[in-house]
Amino acid sequence: MDTFEIPFAHATMDARCEDKEAGLYFFVTAAKLYQLTGKSCFEEWARLAADWILTFVYHWDTGFRPGTACAKEGFHSTGWPGVSVQNHHLDVFFPTYELYQFGRLCGDHRLMQLARLVSNALTQGVCTREGEWGYTVIGEQGEQYYQTNYFQVRYPAILNYMAHYRGGMQVWNPSWITAQVMSSALKFHYLEGFS
Numbered sequence: 001m002d003t004f005e006i007p008f009a010h011a012t013m014d015a016r017c018e019d020k021e022a023g024l025y026f027f028v029t030a031a032k033l034y035q036l037t038g039k040s041c042f043e044e045w046a047r048l049a050a051d052w053i054l055t056f057v058y059h060w061d062t063g064f065r066p067g068t069a070c071a072k073e074g075f076h077s078t079g080w081p082g083v084s085v086q087n088h089h090l091d092v093f094f095p096t097y098e099l100y101q102f103g104r105l106c107g108d109h110r111l112m113q114l115a116r117l118v119s120n121a122l123t124q125g126v127c128t129r130e131g132e133w134g135y136t137v138i139g140e141q142g143e144q145y146y147q148t149n150y151f152q153v154r155y156p157a158i159l160n161y162m163a164h165y166r167g168g169m170q171v172w173n174p175s176w177i178t179a180q181v182m183s184s185a186l187k188f189h190y191l192e193g194f195s
Contacts, residue, residue, distance in 0.1 A: 008052045019084030020056040021093065023049050028095050031102040046102055050111060053094070056082045057118060062147040068167025069133065070145055077147045079121030088150035089170075091143065092122045092180045097187040119188055122181045125169070134171050143177050144170040 008023030010016075027049035034042035062077040064070040080090040096119035103111030125142055127135040133142060144151070149165045 064167030088148040089144040
């Protein structure tokens with residue numbers, strides 16, 4: 001990594017392009033090494049990786065087509081990470097709490113604020129009442145929200161309800177999605193005293 005010949009990309013299995021996911025792991029590793037050793041090279045690596053992964057975060061609201069699930073639920077794209085330059089959907093996979101901790105360790109309030117922005121954004125897709133987002137179980141959350149004219153469909157039967165361009169979402173909800181958002185929210189709530 002002294003020369004950065006290997007990019008923080010190409011970790012997403014279904015994207016043949018630059019993505020954020022290798023940068024996520026590199027960031028978490030470099031930030032932890034900096035926390036443990038205090039060596040400036042690890043701080044520099046973590047900052048570079050943080051900047052890389054933050055390029056995939058929306059810092060504006062894209063808006064959604066009227067009548068779509070995202071429009072009906074008042075969903076906003078600001079603070080949501082995308083996946084890659086190929087997979088143009090919003091995705092919960094992001095080290096929000098780790099970014100916050102690193103920002104605090106370095107005294108970088110910008111990173112702390114951005115970590116909170118992303119963490120707060122990710123809770124928008126959580127089902128809080130039966131039927132919200134097409135779920136029957138409170139706490140479920142979909143993996144993908146479509147802010148562009150791109151979408152992936154695993155279950156063709158849901159096409160008529162959810163999977164619309166610029167405002168639809170994918171109800172596919174593996175447990176890591178719920179765990180990712182809940183883990184971050186719980187760490188902020190209990191460890192940092194946020195509500």
